[in-house]
Amino acid sequence: MNIFRLVTALALVLLLSGCGWQLRGQGMIPEGLDAINVRARDPKSPIVTELIQTLRSADVAVPESGDSAEYTLVITDESRDKRTATVNPNARVSEQQLTEEVEFTVVGRDGEIALPRSRVVVERVFEYDENNVIATRDEEALIRTEMRRDLVGQVLNRLRQLKEPVGETAP
DSSP: OHHHHHHHHHHHHHHHHHTTOOOTTTTOSOTTOOBEEEEESSTTSHHHHHHHHHHHHTTOBOOSSSSOSSEEEEEEEEEEEEEEEEEOTTSOEEEEEEEEEEEEEEEETTSOEEEEEEEEEEEEEEEOOTTOHHHHHHHHHHHHHHHHHHHHHHHHHHHGGGSSOTTOOOO
16 A cells, blocks of 8 residues: 555656646746845845845855855845725725835846846735724735745746846746
8 A cells, every 4th residue: 555655646746747837936046056146225125135035045155245156136226115006985995006126137247247137026906904904914014025925036037047048038
């Protein structure tokens, strides 16, 4: 019976890996990217912190200082916004729209621009409950965290262009 379970588990793993399924966050780091410097106006911002944490968890070295990496990711601008998306018939907020945005460029060790200025934006709309403001704030915080993860994923997806041969595009 144990052999049957082992064979079944192995077949399931092979089937899932064969169809391209992967854990969330896996496979976002370009092949061959071993180290990258990260520079930003606010090195302690939530987006920069999430980016560095994601890179390090994927075994990409992010030096604290110096130019030891082949590339430097320069975050030139970060912004976040919240606005009213819809109102109810009583002219009260019904939904809010959250926006997170990052502009960045990548510079090579030689000072040449390896990846021109890029901008990634994530927007979400969520229902605002005026009768439960604390829960609404908690939901907003959770949504912002998910948005930062999405932004980091988009930035890492753009970094794939650094290691691709000329003429090929990312999937």
